[in-house]
Amino acid sequence: MIRFENVSTTYPGQNRAALGNVNVDIEKGEFVFLVGASGSGKSTFLRLVLREARPNHGRVYVAGKEINRMASWKVPALRRKIGTVFQDFRLLPNKTVAENVAFALQVIGKPKSHINLVVPETLELVGLEGKGDRMPDEISGGEQQRVAIARAFVNRPQILIADEPTGNLDPETSVGIMKLLDRINRTGTTVLMATHDAGIVDQMRKRVIELSDGTVVRDQSRGVYGFQH
Amino acid sequence: MIRFENVSTTYPGQNRAALGNVNVDIEKGEFVFLVGASGSGKSTFLRLVLREARPNHGRVYVAGKEINRMASWKVPALRRKIGTVFQDFRLLPNKTVAENVAFALQVIGKPKSHINLVVPETLELVGLEGKGDRMPDEISGGEQQRVAIARAFVNRPQILIADEPTGNLDPETSVGIMKLLDRINRTGTTVLMATHDAGIVDQMRKRVIELSDGTVVRDQSRGVYGFQH
Amino acid sequence: MQLKYVFSETGNGLKRNVSMTIALVVTIFISLTLVGLGLLLNAQANKAEDYWGSKLQISVVLCNQNSRSPHCTSGETNPAQQAAIVDILNTHPEVASYSYETKAQAFKTWKKIYVSKDAEERQIYAAVTENDMQNSYRVTLKDPQQYRGVESALSGMDGVDKVNDLRDVLQPILTTFNKMKWGALVVAAFLLLAAVLQVSNAIRLAAFARRKEIGIMRLVGASNLYISLPFLMETLVAAVIGVAGAALAVGGVMYFFVYGNLRPDLHVVEWVSWRDAGTALAEVAALGILATLIPTLVTTRKYLKV
Amino acid sequence: MQLKYVFSETGNGLKRNVSMTIALVVTIFISLTLVGLGLLLNAQANKAEDYWGSKLQISVVLCNQNSRSPHCTSGETNPAQQAAIVDILNTHPEVASYSYETKAQAFKTWKKIYVSKDAEERQIYAAVTENDMQNSYRVTLKDPQQYRGVESALSGMDGVDKVNDLRDVLQPILTTFNKMKWGALVVAAFLLLAAVLQVSNAIRLAAFARRKEIGIMRLVGASNLYISLPFLMETLVAAVIGVAGAALAVGGVMYFFVYGNLRPDLHVVEWVSWRDAGTALAEVAALGILATLIPTLVTTRKYLKV
Numbered sequence A, B: 001m002i003r004f005e006n007v008s009t010t011y012p013g014q015n016r017a018a019l020g021n022v023n024v025d026i027e028k029g030e031f032v033f034l035v036g037a038s039g040s041g042k043s044t045f046l047r048l049v050l051r052e053a054r055p056n057h058g059r060v061y062v063a064g065k066e067i068n069r070m071a072s073w074k075v076p077a078l079r080r081k082i083g084t085v086f087q088d089f090r091l092l093p094n095k096t097v098a099e100n101v102a103f104a105l106q107v108i109g110k111p112k113s114h115i116n117l118v119v120p121e122t123l124e125l126v127g128l129e130g131k132g133d134r135m136p137d138e139i140s141g142g143e144q145q146r147v148a149i150a151r152a153f154v155n156r157p158q159i160l161i162a163d164e165p166t167g168n169l170d171p172e173t174s175v176g177i178m179k180l181l182d183r184i185n186r187t188g189t190t191v192l193m194a195t196h197d198a199g200i201v202d203q204m205r206k207r208v209i210e211l212s213d214g215t216v217v218r219d220q221s222r223g224v225y226g227f228q229h
Numbered sequence C, D: 001m002q003l004k005y006v007f008s009e010t011g012n013g014l015k016r017n018v019s020m021t022i023a024l025v026v027t028i029f030i031s032l033t034l035v036g037l038g039l040l041l042n043a044q045a046n047k048a049e050d051y052w053g054s055k056l057q058i059s060v061v062l063c064n065q066n067s068r069s070p071h072c073t074s075g076e077t078n079p080a081q082q083a084a085i086v087d088i089l090n091t092h093p094e095v096a097s098y099s100y101e102t103k104a105q106a107f108k109t110w111k112k113i114y115v116s117k118d119a120e121e122r123q124i125y126a127a128v129t130e131n132d133m134q135n136s137y138r139v140t141l142k143d144p145q146q147y148r149g150v151e152s153a154l155s156g157m158d159g160v161d162k163v164n165d166l167r168d169v170l171q172p173i174l175t176t177f178n179k180m181k182w183g184a185l186v187v188a189a190f191l192l193l194a195a196v197l198q199v200s201n202a203i204r205l206a207a208f209a210r211r212k213e214i215g216i217m218r219l220v221g222a223s224n225l226y227i228s229l230p231f232l233m234e235t236l237v238a239a240v241i242g243v244a245g246a247a248l249a250v251g252g253v254m255y256f257f258v259y260g261n262l263r264p265d266l267h268v269v270e271w272v273s274w275r276d277a278g279t280a281l282a283e284v285a286a287l288g289i290l291a292t293l294i295p296t297l298v299t300t301r302k303y304l305k306v
């Protein structure tokens, strides 16, 4: 589903490479944790998958296509296959929960009838039934992150990317979010999540890829956060 | 140093109070953790201390003054007594480390000679000796947070406020930051830190104030994160 | 307060928002130039009104030998005809007063106005004699707008060559000055509105570009004045450049057009002087500074408040 | 694509940036109005040049009985004097060709031009006879700028009343049209620059106000066109309002000034027509749309790129 072949990338004006010769292969349906110290390149890895950044060397394949050779007008189509969730939720404060989720479908031109069908369905899936009419600041942080996940998942993407989705949440709320991501993963969606949260990684026992200074230093199929190789 | 007397506050357009009848008294030189679920009101508490927000009821005293009766032109003087650190560092990307720290002194009109003296001193204190000429994106996240702490502390404030300062850092780096805050606390500075990081709270064994839905549900002198009263 | 910081921040701000600054300066410049020209035209209209004030009469020109009017068949107006004319002037309800201008007086005025630089024209003018002039009555009206009655009563009389209504000639010029003045001021008002709105937009954009710095300044306790001074300076610089441009443009019009063309060649009226231009420019400068400082203060209060 | 979204976003965008939009519309409006007036003045200058083209000659007016020039002491120019004049015209190096206009021809032209609405003036004009006219030579020059030689050679001769140089009268009018044209176009160019810069500033501000939405749109895979269409529409609406305002303003000038004042009262030249105004406005509309669309496209590419 996602394949990195000798990928290196350096941000403009930087000396140090953000990623150096990374080789990773993630299969369809996998659940992968991306761990590593601050600045180790986790977010950069995710940006490459979304083609928000491009590698200086090597190739990035997503859903069978080499995305760096892709014409830029095809990038929107790529991104429709990928749902994305961030630490800071990124909800529109002036839209209700349901409108926030619907927005993701409207702007890619889905018909209204389809939107009216799948939005309540997805809100139920993430555990927000009956809260569609609330505004984002009327619900808790955990619920806001559920809205963000609903928005990312409402178009049923093949891949779900999450960059420290529990970074702003307390430990209890975080567990709920992880259960939801696990449920989404079990529908066949590939989940790739960057995190610092040792507790979560230790508990989930999924595949762990550890980055350090931009290189893969560990790739373990049922790993924990703190493992030292 | 900081006293809340029956403080309640509601954000405009909200039904639910962000803080409800909070009474807290923090002595000079204390180290206090503010914990609680997402949305429990930790950041609001800190904003009230900085007079970035104002209470609807009750009184907030900082350094012996009731800050809500204070004329708005006196607010800068109040803020010079308080150093502040955030999760997202908030460094100026086009200034070097030393310039970022010096900026805080320049804009409050300190003479150049004073700046040239205290900036290197403070950089050494936070463990960044020799890195003054680096740009923020040339150093690690942990180092960036040290710069932010140096900037907050360079004017030797009586109070240091930190809102989830380790939220973006990996566990190892976080420990270093906590050691630094502890060191600053031991110089007599009152430290007030909001956090989700159970590990840190458990390890430090300092006073813990827990908020839940805007009310203080625990105030314990040598507490842990997960304590249930 | 370190003024160095304020100046360097002002410079940076201007550079960062080059396109905004240029747009702003151009709009201020053009609008103030038009305000300046409007004020000059106003001064000109006032000058013209003073200058022509006494001339906004009608004059009843009597026949001389050269007159070709059908009412001048008998040549020079005779005393009987003249008495009939005076009778009308004494009794007509529209007439306030009148005076008699003899050929000699007319010739004196003629010689004053018809001074030419051109040698040949001077020769021709020299050939004109007092006898080519005509006697006339200068009639002041009760209501300057009510003159059709007396005009038609007199122009049909024998011995009256023609009834000259100087207002027919001068009023259109005055009206033209006034129209041009209002045209310039209306366009200037539009552009000033645009300039004021642009000032506030420029500040929004600048506050946005500098939002990180501003956030940190507020956090570490920089004073309000310190935070907003670079913004004030930025728009002040734009205003000063705009005012200077307007001064140059108005000065150019004065130098090349008023002093270069009108004053030496056209003596119909007294033209505006450097002194009038100075007054207009002082007003323009005050307006330019106010029109930028006020929106700046309002907008900085809104976007930079503690 | 849901056009409803695009329209509602366009509306929201315009509302959100009211002050930016007004400033933009005003600047576009005024600059395009000035471009329109500049183009009209250009058409007017061309028309005047065509109309007066043949008149940019010099005419050598011979004496008649009424002439007062010192070279007309003997009354009507006699054949000997006329032969001397023709001699000069045949040999002078500045002269390309010449023709003779008799009193009869001059009288015909005179009657054509001096048609008055005024009853009294008509009476006076009726008294003018062919004999009040003067014979003259119409001289075409080799180089229209070189005429001082022949002028001074002829004006000193006996039998020559005066040498009229129509260019002395008409050229200043032409020059005035041209100066006004360039004045309008230069000011318009400044304001157009300001408008173009404002378009890009308006888009920067709008992109900033909508940065959250845009970020999410890019993330969930909205197409580039979909993201930028509201921006395009926003500036297009501003441009259309500006163009409409300019059309109204130019139309007003045509209706009230050209058709209301100039055409009925001033016959010295053929004035611009509605047809010319139409052409000017078509050019203005094209310019207005281009001057807003191009910076919009450039800026949206820069600030909204995938």
Ligand SMILES: Nc1ncnc2c1ncn2[C@@H]1O[C@H](COP(=O)(O)OP(=O)(O)OP(=O)(O)O)[C@@H](O)[C@H]1O
Pocket: A011, A012, A014, A017, A018, A036, A037, A038, A039, A040, A041, A042, A043, A044, A045, B137, B138, B139, B141, B168
């Ligand atoms: N926009 C950027 N411009 C320049 N350098 C950047 C940029 N973004 C990241 N970097 C640098 O690239 C490296 C990798 O950063 P990245 O954000 O991928 O790390 P991360 O693992 O996500 O860290 P964190 O846990 O703090 O989010 C770091 O050294 C960082 O300074």
Ligand SMILES: Nc1ncnc2c1ncn2[C@@H]1O[C@H](COP(=O)(O)OP(=O)(O)OP(=O)(O)O)[C@@H](O)[C@H]1O
Pocket: A137, A138, A139, A141, A168, B011, B012, B014, B017, B018, B036, B037, B038, B039, B040, B041, B042, B043, B044, B045
């Ligand atoms: N600017 C705001 N406008 C409206 N409501 C707000 C605003 N900021 C916070 N709130 C609301 O006030 C309550 C308390 O928020 P606060 O940010 O203080 O919580 P917190 O404990 O800091 O949460 P977190 O751990 O997520 O940072 C929440 O219900 C939140 O939705």
Ligand SMILES: [Mg+2]
Pocket: A042, A043, A044, A163
């Ligand atoms: Mg990251």
Ligand SMILES: [Mg+2]
Pocket: B042, B043, B044, B163
């Ligand atoms: Mg908070």
